[in-house]
Amino acid sequence: xxxxxxxxxxxxxxxxxxxxxxxxxxxxxxxxxxxxxxxxxxxxxxxxxxxxxxxxxxxxxxxxxxxxxxxxxxxxxxxxxxxxxxxxxxxxxxxxxxxxxxxxxxxxxxxxxxxxxxxxxxxxxxxxxxxxxxxxxxxxxxxxxxxxxxxxxxxxxxxxxxxxxxxxxxxxxxxxxxxxxxx
Numbered sequence: 001x002x003x004x005x006x007x008x009x010x011x012x013x014x015x016x017x018x019x020x021x022x023x024x025x026x027x028x029x030x031x032x033x034x035x036x037x038x039x040x041x042x043x044x045x046x047x048x049x050x051x052x053x054x055x056x057x058x059x060x061x062x063x064x065x066x067x068x069x070x071x072x073x074x075x076x077x078x079x080x081x082x083x084x085x086x087x088x089x090x091x092x093x094x095x096x097x098x099x100x101x102x103x104x105x106x107x108x109x110x111x112x113x114x115x116x117x118x119x120x121x122x123x124x125x126x127x128x129x130x131x132x133x134x135x136x137x138x139x140x141x142x143x144x145x146x147x148x149x150x151x152x153x154x155x156x157x158x159x160x161x162x163x164x165x166x167x168x169x170x171x172x173x174x175x176x177x178x179x180x181x182x183x
Contacts (some may be wrong), residue, residue: 001151002053002054003051003052003053003054004051004052004053004054004057005050005051005052005102005165005166005167005168006049006050006060006163006164006165006166007045007047007048007049007143007163007164007166008045008046008047008049008054008109008121008161008162008163008164009044009046009066009159009162009164010043010044010046010074010076010102010146010158010161011042011043011158011160011162012042012043012044012156012158013156013157014040014046015126016154016156017039017040017042018019018026018039018045019041020042020044020095020130020132020141020154021039021132023150023154024132024150024179025046026035027071027147027150028145028146028147029142029143029146030137030139030143032137033135033137033138033139033143034092034133034135034136035133035134035136035172036077036132036150037038037131037149038172040076041173041175042131042132042150042151043129043130043164043175044076044128044129044130045131045160046106046109046111046149047106047110047113047119047122049113049118049119053122056118056120056125057178058170060113060116060118060180061111061119061163062182063116064112064113064163064179064181065111065181066112067109067112067113067181068182069105069107069109069161069181069183070104071091071101071104071105071183072101072156072159072183073157073158073159074099074101074102074105074158074159075099075155075156075157076096076097076102076128076155076156076157076158076169076183077093077096077097077099077153077154078094078095078097078130078152078153078154078155079094079096079122080094080095080150080151080152080153081093081094081095081147081148081150081152081161082094082095082129082145083141083147083148087098087118087140087142087147088135088139089133089135089143089144090134090135090139090141091130091131091133091134091140092131092132092133092134092135092144092147093129093130093131094127094129094130094132095128096130097128098128099128101148105125105161105183106126109161110122140142143146157182158183159182160180160182160183161178161180161181161183162177162178162179162181162183163177163179163180163181164176164177164178164181165178
């Protein structure tokens with residue numbers, strides 16, 4: 001039985017993505033300790049579904065099509081950099097400001113997939129962010145001073161969400177949008 005590694009995401013405007021990475025790559029960081037996200041793969045993850053039997057793909061698509069999102073276009077605001085994990089740096093991200101429409105979309109997807117028997121309800125609080133890099137070698141917070149002081153703020157609008165497949169490769173994950181769903 002073949003499995004697909006799936007997640008649900010919101011896309012980021014490609015011109016904004018280029019701007020983010022142009023500035024990010026100019027920061028004084030310990031690049032040898034990082035695994036940066038490929039700029040064409042930047043997205044906002046709504047829900048990670050994990051390994052899913054391929055024969056369940058039509059069921060997931062049907063369930064997602066039947067979720068009444070009723071939110072319309074969502075304008076998201078990037079508030080600036082944040083580093084995940086308080087003990088040691090693990091992930092460099094851009095924080096997305098809290099947004100009522102985004103929260104409503106998240107809750108409806110989470111509840112809809114749970115009610116369809118396709119996913120568990122999330123226990124952790126939803127923390128909207130864009131992952132820029134993962135820290136692969138031990139590092140100190142001091143090494144990310146330039147990142148923490150980076151004053152990046154921007155906004156973007158999204159009108160759909162995507163069911164994505166993530167294929168793990170020696171060069172990093174490869175993402176493929178399997179289906180898009182209008183908001």
